[in-house]
Amino acid sequence: MSSNRTFVIVGGGLAGAKTAEALREKDFDGSIVLLSEEDHLPYERPPLSKEHMAGKKSLAEFTVHHGDWYRDHHVDLRLGTTATALDRDAHLVTLPDGSTLGYDKLALATGSRSRRPPIPGADADGVHFLRTVEESDALLDALSPGARLVVIGAGWIGLEVTAVARDRGVIVTVLEAAELPLLAALGAEMGTVFAEMHREHGVDLRFQARVEEITTADGRATGVRLASGDVLAADAVLVAVGAQPNIELAESAGLTMDGGVVVDSALRTSDPDIVAVGDIAAHFHPVLDTRIRVEHWANALNQPAAAAATMLGHPTDYTNLPYFFTDQYDLGMEYVGYAPHYARIVVRGDVARREFVAFWLDGDHRVLAAMNVNVWDVGDVVRALILGRMPVDPVALSDPNVPLTEVAA
Known part of the structure; x- marks a missing residue:
């Protein structure tokens, strides 16, 4: 390799893997180090509540690149490793073992994690969150025919899991604080469409429901108690109340924040040597003329091409319209x-x-x-x-x- 520059990517999900791919496609011949907190090769997350949950796709089928790709493209992929600190002045990231890694350009692709509201009992066995393949597998193991599942949250993940569970013969109750499912995303008219569909499939939908506690016995979830006093028996509970962006590294480094890491139209942060992509990027969209942060697969897939160009000194606006998809029943x-x-x-x-x-x-x-x-x-x-x-x-x-x-x- 002729270049002695080092580009570091923090985050081993779809956005991180695609940033490495885009850099090589744009003929960057320096060193690329990709830090991934998980021990798996980078993979896509939509199948976790869709095809993988339904038993139709294995992890290998939604892994972004297989191991040989990283070797063949000279990408130093470090699994089970992420940055614990960022020194922008020295252009250094600190690794979990205390060592440091220098960079010329840095891409933050740290993604998001499941939001964990302070519900008593949420740490009990049988309470599930859904962000990783291990969590998807654990939840799938609980979805046996006749089992009782209570889903807290009628957003995309909650409803997708509900559909899979009903197809497997699971008894499902969905609890939602709002008046309808997907109200913030789609509005009342379209939210009603999804509510009716799930009711047709035998789902017990309860709106304006306030969860007081996940009841337990011997450390295991047994049900959910509502503010109304109702207690819903459960063999498993899924808490699906949204995602929280992993912005702590960027925030502690002093990057400008606005509900996420503020980036311009070309995905540059307030530090010209750092870009941010995917869930964490609060992006000024040049077509929509507003700043938006979108926690969907399409941004993680498509933003890296623009970010890579910007890292290489060719600032490129990201102009794709927000896009998402779902599969529920038919x-x-x-x-x-x-x-x-x-x-x-x-x-x-x-x-x-x-x-x-x-x-x-x-x-x-x-x-x-x-x-x-x-x-x-x-x-x-x-x-x-x-x-x-x-x-x-x-x-x-x-x-x-x-x-x-x-x-x-």
Whole structure:
């Protein structure tokens, strides 16, 4: 190798592995050190609550690269190792054994962890969280036919596990503090679609539920007690109330924070020699003209290409629209765009059959985001509608007989 520069990547998930891959694809010939806290080769996390949980994919099938790839591409992958401190002035990261590792450029890809609310009994055996493959395996072992599972949280992970559990004959109760599932992500109208679907599959959904305690006996979870006084018996409890970004290293190093590590459009932090990608990146999105932090697979997959270019001295804006997907029972869904505030939702298709596309519009009838449910091959035109920022005719938008390319107002 002709370059004597060293680029260090902290975080051995999808974002970290893809950053190493992008650096080599962009012909960086210096040293790359990838620090991974887990002992596994970097892997993707969506299957943990989807195909792997359903027994359809093994870890090897969603591992980003197999071991030979790191050797062949001269990536020094250090499993079971992460940075414990960061000295920006000296360009050093401290490792768990007290040694230090110098860097010329640094990528932070530390991801997130399960949020752990202070619920009494949450540390008992039989209480599950879902972030690692070991946690997925442990939860899967508990999902035997006839077992009773209580899921705390009706977000994406909670509902995906619920669907897998029901398919396996598990009795499931879902507890959600809000009025509907996915309320913050999708709003009431689409949240109702998911609520009805789960009820059709025999799920006991309880909204505006406040958990007081996970009851235990001999150190093992036996149920969940609500503020109402109700006690729900359980053989297993899944706590799925969101994720917490792993920002402690960046924060202690004095990088600018805003709910995550603040990065510009090209994923640079407040330190020009450090980029941040994936769950932790509070990114100024140049298309949406706002700062957003997205905890979804697509950012971990796609941001590294821009980050690698920026590390190599060619700042490249990351412009991909936010994207996520889910699979629950016979429902497959993709969502693209960003609609924290919207005026209305327009639906094209058959909601009852769960074959439709929903569009989130602003007050000027511009498409902010869209969700296709069991309708495929519309991704490109939907993205064009969002990026075009042109008003649409809501009536035409709702009519399946009008091509999406002809819905402009």
